[in-house]
Amino acid sequence: MANWDERRSRDEAHAGAHLGVLLTVMCLGLALVIGAASSLSLALPDLAQRTGATQTELTWVVNSYALVFAGMLLPVGFAADRYGRRLFLVGGLVVFGVASLSSSLVEDPTVIILLRGLAGVGAAAVMPATLSVLVDAFPAERRAMAVSVWAGVSGAGAMLGIVVAGVLLEAFSWSSVQLVYGAAGLAAALASFLVAPVSRNVGLAQDPLGGLLSAAGLGGVVYGVIEGPERGWTDIATVGGLVLGALLLIAFVVHELRSQSPMLDVRLFRGRGVSAGSLLIFVQFFAAFGFFFLAPQWLQYVRSLSPLESALWLLPMAVGIAPASRFGPALLSRLGVRRVATSGMALMAVCYAQFAIQADGEQPMWVFAGTLVLFGAAFGLAITPGTSLIIDGLPEDRRTLSAAVNDVTREVGGALGGAIAASVLLAVYEDRLSPATAALPAPAAAAARDGVTQALEVSTRLGADGQALASAALSSFSDGYGAALWLAAAVMAVGAVVCAMLTPPEGSQGRRDRAEQGEREPLRAA
Numbered sequence: 001m002a003n004w005d006e007r008r009s010r011d012e013a014h015a016g017a018h019l020g021v022l023l024t025v026m027c028l029g030l031a032l033v034i035g036a037a038s039s040l041s042l043a044l045p046d047l048a049q050r051t052g053a054t055q056t057e058l059t060w061v062v063n064s065y066a067l068v069f070a071g072m073l074l075p076v077g078f079a080a081d082r083y084g085r086r087l088f089l090v091g092g093l094v095v096f097g098v099a100s101l102s103s104s105l106v107e108d109p110t111v112i113i114l115l116r117g118l119a120g121v122g123a124a125a126v127m128p129a130t131l132s133v134l135v136d137a138f139p140a141e142r143r144a145m146a147v148s149v150w151a152g153v154s155g156a157g158a159m160l161g162i163v164v165a166g167v168l169l170e171a172f173s174w175s176s177v178q179l180v181y182g183a184a185g186l187a188a189a190l191a192s193f194l195v196a197p198v199s200r201n202v203g204l205a206q207d208p209l210g211g212l213l214s215a216a217g218l219g220g221v222v223y224g225v226i227e228g229p230e231r232g233w234t235d236i237a238t239v240g241g242l243v244l245g246a247l248l249l250i251a252f253v254v255h256e257l258r259s260q261s262p263m264l265d266v267r268l269f270r271g272r273g274v275s276a277g278s279l280l281i282f283v284q285f286f287a288a289f290g291f292f293f294l295a296p297q298w299l300q301y302v303r304s305l306s307p308l309e310s311a312l313w314l315l316p317m318a319v320g321i322a323p324a325s326r327f328g329p330a331l332l333s334r335l336g337v338r339r340v341a342t343s344g345m346a347l348m349a350v351c352y353a354q355f356a357i358q359a360d361g362e363q364p365m366w367v368f369a370g371t372l373v374l375f376g377a378a379f380g381l382a383i384t385p386g387t388s389l390i391i392d393g394l395p396e397d398r399r400t401l402s403a404a405v406n407d408v409t410r411e412v413g414g415a416l417g418g419a420i421a422a423s424v425l426l427a428v429y430e431d432r433l434s435p436a437t438a439a440l441p442a443p444a445a446a447a448a449r450d451g452v453t454q455a456l457e458v459s460t461r462l463g464a465d466g467q468a469l470a471s472a473a474l475s476s477f478s479d480g481y482g483a484a485l486w487l488a489a490a491v492m493a494v495g496a497v498v499c500a501m502l503t504p505p506e507g508s509q510g511r512r513d514r515a516e517q518g519e520r521e522p523l524r525a526a
Contacts, residue, residue, distance in 0.1 A: 018195070019137060019138060019142070019146075021195055022133070022134070022137055022195050022196065023134065023146055023149060023150075025188065025191045025192055025195050025196070026130040026131075026133055026134050026150065026192075026196075027130070027149060027150060027153045028184075028188050028191070029089070029093055029126050029130050029185075029188045029192060030126070030127060030130045030131075030150065030153050030154060030157065031153050031157045031160060031161075032093075032096070032126075032181060032184055032185055032188060033069075033096060033122075033123035033126045033127050034127070034154060034157030034158055034161065035157050035158065035160055035161025035164060035181070036065065036096070036100065036119065036123065036161065036181050037062075037065055037066055037069070037123075037158065037161065038158040038159075038161040038162050038165075038292065039161035039162065039164060039165040039177050039181065040061060040062055040165065040174070040177060040178075041062060041162065041293075041296070042162060042165045042166055042169060042296065042307045042311070043165055043169055043173075043174035043177050044061070044062070044174075046169065046173055046174040047061065047112075047174040050107065050173060050174065051107045051108070051109050051112070052109070053109040053112075057109040057110070057113065058109075059226075059230060060113045061109065061113055061116055062116075063226045064113045064114075064116045064117040064120065065116045065117065065119055065120040066120070066222065066226070066411065066415060067117070067120070067219060067222050067223055068117045068118075068120030068121055068124070068219075069120040069123045069124050069127075069411060070124075070218050070219070070222045070408060070411040070412060070415065071124075071215045071216070071219030071222065072120070072121055072124035072125075072215055073124045073127070073128060073404040073407050073408045073411065074211065074214040074215070074218070074404050074405070074408060075210075075211030075212070075214055075215050076092075076121075076124045076125050076404070077124075077128040077129075077132075077404025077405075077407075078207070078210075078211060078404070079211075080125065080128070080129050080132070081132075082206070084199065085129050085132055085133055085136075085196070085199050086129075086133070086192070086193070086196040086197065086198050086199065088125040088129050089125065089126060089129035089130065089133065089192050089196055090192050090193045090196070091122075091125060092121075092122040092123065092124070092125025092126040092129065093122065093126055093185050093186070093188050093189035093192060094122070094185075094186065094189045095118065095119070095121060095122030095125070096122030096123055096126060096181075096182075096185045097122075097181075097182045097183070097184075097185030097186035097188075097189060098182070098186070099115045099116070099118040099119035099122060099182075100115075100119050100178045100179075100181045100182030100185060101178070101179060101182030101183065101186075102115050102182075103115040103116060103119070103175075103178045103182075104175040104176070104177075104178035104179040104182060105175070122185075124404075127404075127407050128404035128406070128407050130150065131147070131150055131387070131391070131406070131407075133196050133197070133199075134146045134147070134150055135147065135391055136197070136199055137197055144329035144332060144333070144384075144388065145329045147329075147384060147387055147388055147391065148324075148325045148326075148329050148380075148384045149325050150387070151325070151380070151383040151384045151387045152321045152322070152324065152325030152380050152383070152384075154383070154410070155288070155321055155376075155379050155380065155383050156317060156318045156321045156376070158289075158292045159292065159314045159315070159317050159318065160318065162292075162296055162310075162311050162314060163311040163312065163314065163315060164177070164180070165177050165307075165311070166308040166309075166310065166311030166312070167308060167311070168180060169307055169308070170307075170308045207256075207259060207261060207262060209255060210252060210255055210256055210259065210262060213248055213249070213251050213252035213255060214249070214252050216245075216248045217245050217246070217247075217248030217249035217251070217252055218245065218249070218408065219245065220241050220242070220244045220245025220246075220248060221241070221242060221245035221246065221249065221412065222245070222411070222412065222415050223241040223245070224237075224238050224239070224240070224241030224242030224243075224245060225241075225242070225412075225415045225416050225419045226415060226419060227241060228419045228420075228423060233423070273389040273390075273392060274389065274390055275502065276341075276389055276502045276503040277385070277386045277387065277388070277389025277390040277406075278386075278390060278405070278409045279386075279495065279498065279499060279502065280341055280345070280382065280383075280385060280386030280495075280499055280503070281383070281386040281387065281390070281406060281409040281410050281413065282409045282410075282412070282413035283345070283413065283491060283492065283495035283499075284345070284348070284379070284382055284383060284386065284413070284492075284495075285409075285410045285411075285413040285414040285417060286413040286414065286416055286417035286420075286491060287348065287352060287417055287488035287489075287491050287492050287495075288379065288414070288417070288488075289413075289414035289415070289417040289418040289421070290417045290418055290420065290421025290422075290484055290485075290487075290488055291352070291421075291485065291488060292418075293418045293421060293422065294421055294422075294425060294481050294484060294485075295314065295355075296310050296311070296314070297452075297477075297481075298359070298361075298477075298478070298481050299313055299314075301452055301474060301477055302359075302360075302361040302474060302477065302478050302481075303361055303365070313365065313368065313369065314372065316369045316370075316372040316373045316376065317372045317373070317375060317376035317379070318376060319373050319376060320372065320373040320374060320375060320376025320377035320378075320379070320380065321377070321379060321380040322376075322380075323377065323380075324344075324376070324377045324378075324379070324380025324381045325380050325384070329384070331381070332384065332385060332388070337385045337388070337389065337503055338499075338500060338503040340381055340382075340384075340385055341381075341382055341385040341386065341499055341503055342496050342499055342500040342503070343381065343382075344378045344379070344380075344381030344382025344383075344385075345378075345382045345492050345495055345496035345499060346492075346493065346496040347374065347377075347378035347381070348375060348378040348379060348382060348492045349489045349490075349492035349493040349496060350378075350489075351371055351372075351374055351375035351378060352375075352486075352488040352489035353485075353486065353489040354371045355368075355371060355485045356482045356483075356485035356486045356489060357482075358371070359478045359479070359481050359482030359485065360475075360478050360482070361478060385503070386406075387406050389503070390405055390409075391406070417488075420484075420487070421484040421487070421488070422484075424480065424483050424484040424487055425477070425480035425481060425483070425484050426451075426480065427480070428476070428479050428480035428483045428484075429449075429451075429452070429473075429476045429477055429479070429480040430449050430476075431476075432472075432475065432476035432479050433448065433449060433455070433472055433473060433476040435472070436448075436468065436469050436472035436473070436476075437449060437469070440458075440462075440469075444458050444461075444462075448473065452473045452474065452476075452477040455469060455470070455472075455473035456470055456473060459473070
């Protein structure tokens with residue numbers, strides 16, 4: 001009996017160690033594809049100088065990745081469930097790695113944009129697969145911990161990407177960022193091949209029309225959202241992308257309702273768990289991406305920090321996320337989904353308000369760092385319940401598709417939030433700057449209104465009068481930054497109230513919703 005107990009203990013220890021390695025590898029892959037979306041934002045000035053890229057081309061170097069990433073998540077997630085999660089995970093990392101490495105070796109902006117889009121295809125295969133592999137591999141009693149760690153990495157990944165880029169740019173050019181991400185992607189592919197279990201469901205019926213409609217619809221919406229701040233929200237390209245995308249998504253919903261073997265049974269969103277989880281994720285990333293986009297600029301312009309210093313001052317967010325991910329599952333078990341999610345969102349609203357108060361740059365940086373730690377903890381608390389509700393509320397044989405739904409909600413919410421934050425910033429900036437540009441020649445005034453970088457460049461050509469313009473531009477930027485964060489605080493506060501009303505108190509609610517929905521409208525295999 002003693003020998004049997006010792007053998008069982010050794011087996012359990014081995015299984016636990018394997019799960020720990022699996023969690024580490026999956027979080028590495030997740031961090032890479034998320035960090036790749038934000039890492040090049042710091043490198044754009046150097047990229048423009050070395051490649052001659054125009055402002056429009058620079059925009060699409062960043063946005064081509066996000067556009068393809070968001071559009072391909074649902075169809076690729078469904079295909080991964082049918083043909084093999086490990087296959088798509090490893091293949092996605094290889095595509096991501098090769099495309100990133102290749103982009104570091106070219107100097108044609110158009111080719112870089114195309115390669116960034118190809119990397120987005122790989123990322124769309126990687127991100128949902130990392131979560132579905134963990135949900136399948138971890139036993140029920142440890143699954144909440146794995147999901148919590150995954151959610152924490154998904155939240156901190158954008159900031160970590162900026163930090164990595166800041167460190168590299170101190171000594172190397174923009175291409176070093178792509179080189180490091182590409183090499184890390186190939187290393188993660190090898191590690192995933194060695195540790196990820198094989199899983200597939202060849203019985204899932206194919207739904208090519210559903211996949212095409214979802215990809216085109218999401219792509220259209222994200223395109224319109226991306227173009228909004230650049231072209232204007234009434235521009236034909238912006239409106240056309242939003243309207244066409246919305247119509248295609250409506251067609252996708254109609255098709256899924258009529259299909260006997262839908263890729264995604266949209267009726268499941270009637271359940272409180274799935275709808276509340278989607279709202280949680282959407283609202284969080286709507287508010288967060290605006291902050292992630294604007295805070296590095298605020299640190300450099302208003303606080304006069306270097307790119308590396310700015311990146312390092314954003315690290316306290318990870319300090320807050322870490323304990324929230326560690327203790328989040330225990331809090332969920334004790335307090336329930338509703339209390340944890342609502343408390344996290346309410347605390348995030350308070351942090352956004354505090355960031356807005358600090359927008360003038362008068363408070364010490366330790367206040368910013370302390371607020372960022374609290375923000376990270378609140379973010380970590382709020383994100384895990386949303387992810388868990390979505391995963392629990394969708395079919396178990398479509399884990400990767402369920403994860404893709406979580407990721408689509410995140411990416412679309414983030415893209416919309418970043419675009420609206422940029423629009424609010426620009427509108428307030430132009431309004432506040434008008435008195436300072438009234439006496440300038442028309443070309444100089446127009447350039448100054450385009451952005452704070454352009455205003456500072458104009459100020460250097462104005463001699464003694466340039467200081468006044470520079471001061472007005474920085475003050476106008478901080479006003480716009482503060483206004484965008486007050487909007488984020490309001491969105492989070494309203495979201496907290498709505499989620500308190502909608503979110504089921506227990507984590508099992510999503511499973512009950514799915515079971516009840518299944519009894520009413522059973523899925524039929526083709």
